[in-house]
Amino acid sequence: MTQPQMESIADKTGAEPIIVAKNVEKWYDNNFHVLKGVSLTVNKGEVVVVMGPSGSGKSTFIRTFNALEPYQKGSIEIDGIQLTHDLKNIDAIRREVGMVFQQFNLFPHLTVLQNVTLAPIWVRRWSKAKAEEIAMQLLERVGILNQASKFPGQLSGGQQQRVAIARALAMQPKIMLFDEPTSALDPEMVREVLDVMRTLANSGITMVCVTHEVGFAREVADRVVLMADGMLVEEATPAEFFNNPKEERSKKFLSQILH
Amino acid sequence: MTTDTPVFVGPPTRQISPWAWAHKNLFSNWLNTLLTIVSVLILGWVVIGLSTWIFSQAQWAVIRDNFRLFLVGRYPVQALWRVWASLGLIVAMGGISWGILARNIRLLDRRGLLLLGILAATVVIVLALLTDPRSIALSLGMLVLLVVLAFVGQRLGQAYPPLGTWLPLGWLVGFLIAYALVRGLIGGGQPVKLDDLSGLLLTLLTAIVSIVVSFPFGVLLALGRRSELPVVRWLSIAYIELVRGLPLVTILFAAQLLVPLVLPTGIRPERVMRAIVGLTLFSAAYLAENVRGGLQSVPRGQVEAAKALGLNPVLNTSLIVLPQALKAVIPTIVGQFISLFKDTSLLAIVGLTELLGMGQSILANPQYIGKNAEVYAFIGLIYWICCYAMSIASQRLEKQLGVTHR
Ligand SMILES: Nc1ncnc2c1ncn2[C@@H]1O[C@H](COP(=O)(O)OP(=O)(O)OP(=O)(O)O)[C@@H](O)[C@H]1O
Ligand SMILES: [Mg+2]
Numbered sequence: 001m002t003q004p005q006m007e008s009i010a011d012k013t014g015a016e017p018i019i020v021a022k023n024v025e026k027w028y029d030n031n032f033h034v035l036k037g038v039s040l041t042v043n044k045g046e047v048v049v050v051m052g053p054s055g056s057g058k059s060t061f062i063r064t065f066n067a068l069e070p071y072q073k074g075s076i077e078i079d080g081i082q083l084t085h086d087l088k089n090i091d092a093i094r095r096e097v098g099m100v101f102q103q104f105n106l107f108p109h110l111t112v113l114q115n116v117t118l119a120p121i122w123v124r125r126w127s128k129a130k131a132e133e134i135a136m137q138l139l140e141r142v143g144i145l146n147q148a149s150k151f152p153g154q155l156s157g158g159q160q161q162r163v164a165i166a167r168a169l170a171m172q173p174k175i176m177l178f179d180e181p182t183s184a185l186d187p188e189m190v191r192e193v194l195d196v197m198r199t200l201a202n203s204g205i206t207m208v209c210v211t212h213e214v215g216f217a218r219e220v221a222d223r224v225v226l227m228a229d230g231m232l233v234e235e236a237t238p239a240e241f242f243n244n245p246k247e248e249r250s251k252k253f254l255s256q257i258l259h
Numbered sequence: 260m261t262t263d264t265p266v267f268v269g270p271p272t273r274q275i276s277p278w279a280w281a282h283k284n285l286f287s288n289w290l291n292t293l294l295t296i297v298s299v300l301i302l303g304w305v306v307i308g309l310s311t312w313i314f315s316q317a318q319w320a321v322i323r324d325n326f327r328l329f330l331v332g333r334y335p336v337q338a339l340w341r342v343w344a345s346l347g348l349i350v351a352m353g354g355i356s357w358g359i360l361a362r363n364i365r366l367l368d369r370r371g372l373l374l375l376g377i378l379a380a381t382v383v384i385v386l387a388l389l390t391d392p393r394s395i396a397l398s399l400g401m402l403v404l405l406v407v408l409a410f411v412g413q414r415l416g417q418a419y420p421p422l423g424t425w426l427p428l429g430w431l432v433g434f435l436i437a438y439a440l441v442r443g444l445i446g447g448g449q450p451v452k453l454d455d456l457s458g459l460l461l462t463l464l465t466a467i468v469s470i471v472v473s474f475p476f477g478v479l480l481a482l483g484r485r486s487e488l489p490v491v492r493w494l495s496i497a498y499i500e501l502v503r504g505l506p507l508v509t510i511l512f513a514a515q516l517l518v519p520l521v522l523p524t525g526i527r528p529e530r531v532m533r534a535i536v537g538l539t540l541f542s543a544a545y546l547a548e549n550v551r552g553g554l555q556s557v558p559r560g561q562v563e564a565a566k567a568l569g570l571n572p573v574l575n576t577s578l579i580v581l582p583q584a585l586k587a588v589i590p591t592i593v594g595q596f597i598s599l600f601k602d603t604s605l606l607a608i609v610g611l612t613e614l615l616g617m618g619q620s621i622l623a624n625p626q627y628i629g630k631n632a633e634v635y636a637f638i639g640l641i642y643w644i645c646c647y648a649m650s651i652a653s654q655r656l657e658k659q660l661g662v663t664h665r
Contacts, residue, residue: 066567094569105564109582118578119568164564171568 015043018079018175018206024064025073026057034060035071036230044174047207049217049238052227053253058210061227062177065208066097079174095123098168102180104160106152106167112139113148116167124171131170138166142196158189162196169200176200178209212257218242226250312632319388321630322637325621326388329637332457332617338448342460343397345437347404352433354405356426358412360659366413370658374651378402381644434467453531457612459641465531465613466600469538473599476539477546478585482576484551495547502544507602511537511609534606542599549591553584593653597646604642614638 019042026035034057042048050058063069064076067083067090076083078093107115116135120126126134139145142162144155152160161181168176178197182190194216201207201220211217217224217238224241226234226249234247242258245251275283285295322329331342358366367375382398389395416422436445441464443450456464483495502510514537519527528536557580565575585592607616618634621627627634 068563068566091569091571094567097567099564099567101560101564103558103560105558105560107561107564107579107583109586119570122574122578123569167568 015046017041018044019065019208020077021061021064021074022076023074024061024071024076026060026064026069026071034230035064037074038227038230038232039074040225040232040235042175042206042208044206045204046222047201047209047220049221049224050208050210050227051212051217051224051253051257052233053256056227057230058227059179062179062208062210063099065175065177066094066099068099095171096173097175097177098171098173099177100161100164100168100179100181102183104152104157104164104184106160106164108152111149111151112144112155112163115152115163116170119167120170135166135170138169139163141199142166143192156189157185158192161185161189161193165193165196165200173205175206175208178207178211180210180212182211182213214242214258226253228253317633317636318630319633321621321627321633323388325627328617328621329458329614329641331460332612333455334457334460335449335451338443338451341440341443341446341448344446345440346401348433348437348440350401350405351408352430354408355412355415356430357405357655358409358414359416359422359426360656361409362413362416362420362423364659366409370651370655374648374655375406377644377648377651378405384640431471434471438464438468453529456531458617459614461531461606461611461613462600462603463645465535465538465606466603468535469542469603470596470599472535473539473542473546476543478550478581480543480547481550481554484547485554499544499547502541503548507537507541508605508608510541511605513537514540515609530609530611534609534611538599538603541602542595545595546592549588549595550584552591553586553588554580556587557583589657590653593649593656597649600645600649601642614641 019040021038021040023037023039024035025033025037028034038057038061040048040061050062052058060069064071064083065078070085079096081089081092081096083089083093106112107118110118113132113135116138117128117131120131120134121128124131136145136148139148142165144159144162144166147155147159147163152163155163165181181197182193185193190213194213197207197209197216198220209216209221219238221238224236224238225232226241226247228249234241234245234250236246240246241250242254245254286292331339334342357371361368361371365371379402382402385398386395389398439445441451441456441460442453480495480499483491484499486492486495511534514533515530518533518536522528561579561583562575565579570578603613604615606613607619610616612620615638618638622631622634
């Protein structure tokens with residue numbers, strides 16, 4: 001795909017880029033072309049919402065940012081570190097990038113507190129006391145301080161996802177990736193998770209969220225991007241994207257998700 | 260008791276009278292009634308036959324005369340205190356572990372009582388066969404020690420819950436001390452050669468050593484089989500499939516005959532050591548397959564979450580994947596250890612006088628010719644007590660882990 005590169009809105013503001021992905025291409029099993037030259041620049045403190053139909057490659061794309069998925073062509077730079085096969089760089093990038101998954105992926109054999117302190121203790125090499133102190137602050141921030149000694153299996157879905165957010169934040173990342181964090185939740189629990197994400201966005205951290213929560217995107221996102229068939233189709237402010245989409249593909253997608 | 264300790268309350272049970280129960284379950288229709296009567300007749304016939312044999316026909320003198328031989332074989336009599344000391348150590352560890360594991364539940368639940376009952380019955384049998392008052396006192400003392408330490412352990416566990424994670428290490432150290440004691444390596448006096456051990460003592464020693472050594476070996480093989488390095492993977496697969504394709508007796512003979520050939524001349528490991536090598540090699544291959552099943556049951560998302568947090572592959576495997584995998588396969592692993600314990604009886608075929616071999620050598624004594632039924636029944640009973648105790652202990656362990664992990 002050799003389209004002229006889409007001019008990013010972000011480039012004009014002169015802000016400092018923290019994620020720079022250029023023409024990223026990826027094949028699954030050497031034959032399925034899942035990312036067909038995707039470019040995206042995200043600036044420090046920006047909140048970008050990624051939308052798009054199922055199977056369009058949204059998860060695959062954001063998972064390349066912390067090397068959970070390797071890619072074959074193009075380049076990705078996170079906070080000035082080139083993402084290559086170099087394991088040192090991968091380790092450095094994973095310290096900067098936190099991730100929240102659709103299925104929570106909490107460690108079931110550890111308590112809530114142990115889930116949150118595990119990486120700070122073993123990767124950042126903090127003392128247990130320091131890690132626990134910070135973990136308790138984070139658990140308070142996401143509103144589950146009183147469940148710290150429980151096991152994940154004893155919590156509701158919404159509570160588990162909030163623990164997962166606290167666990168990612170405990171590594172003090174500069175960037176947070178969210179892959180459909182509310183899709184596996186019962187409707188009444190979606191709000192408590194979105195509330196936490198909203199406060200987080202206001203705190204100034206850089207966020208890339210794959211989500212279909214239109215209300216959240218309208219209110220919190222600085223930019224919305226639409227992916228379809230492994231390509232970025234449109235990139236706009238939420239107001240423009242939802243009220244006045246330019247591309248046919250975006251109109252079709254919006255007509256499907258808005259009622 | 261901390262406030263967030265889950266309290267388990269069973270579902271309400273409905274009381275039914277025994278008559279109503281019997282009517283409902285045993286005599287609901289004529290076929291059922293017929294089956295009940297036939298079963299009771301068969302059962303009664305077997306029970307009467309067996310008890311007549313046990314109490315009036317069997318001549319248990321062969322067991323009483325050779326009781327010490329069965330249990331500790333030809334262990335030097337003046338050094339028997341070492342065996343008692345090791346037994347005391349193991350019993351103490353067992354009691355404390357029982358208490359710590361049951362820190363949040365009732366100590367004497369159904370399984371606890373069952374285990375205690377079996378141990379008490381064992382002591383009674385021992386008392387019936389022993390005449391020496393010191394041994395009687397010591398046997399009773401062990402039982403008391405177990406119960407007292409179980410209560411102490413429960414208190415300790417409640418006061419310091421992290422103690423539970425130290426139990427495996429504690430057991431390892433306990434076994435090493437017990438082994439050194441039995442071998443006479445500590446505590447002064449003449450060391451006892453491995454090949455001079457026999458009877459139940461040898462059975463327990465070979466089983467425990469093989470189990471403990473084959474565990475890390477099996478886990479490494481299972482990890483090797485999933486390794487991304489082709490050479491490691493192929494070697495693991497080759498080893499596992501080779502060993503699983505051979506009968507244990509073949510491996511035991513091979514270990515007796517081949518181990519001295521592979522080693523440089525001058526090093527001739529004792530026969531018991533060769534047997535342990537054979538059992539370990541065999542057990543590790545099966546363990547590897549069981550652990551692999553557990554590894555496969557850990558969802559991919561767990562590994563991804565750990566990677567995303569920056570955990571390197573070693574931390575990922577040891578902190579996230581293995582603990583979950585091993586918990587998932589505890590019942591299978593315990594089952595495998597129970598069969599390894601029984602498999603040690605094959606050592607009699609390669610000429611070691613472990614429990615079964617001891618029985619055979621006693622039967623070869625002209626004085627006891629024809630006492631096969633008594634000897635084999637007694638040996639069977641010992642195996643059954645050991646295996647059933649292990650089985651209950653493992654159910655106990657599963658229940659406790661299940662409480663905290665769900
Ligand atoms: N491990 C894999 N091997 C092969 N194909 C895969 C793999 N993972 C995903 N795919 C395929 O790649 C395409 C993109 O998947 P991806 O999960 O990135 O989509 P998505 O946009 O996140 O969709 P959804 O909204 O359903 O999560 C899909 O067609 C999917 O079937
Ligand atoms: Mg997805």
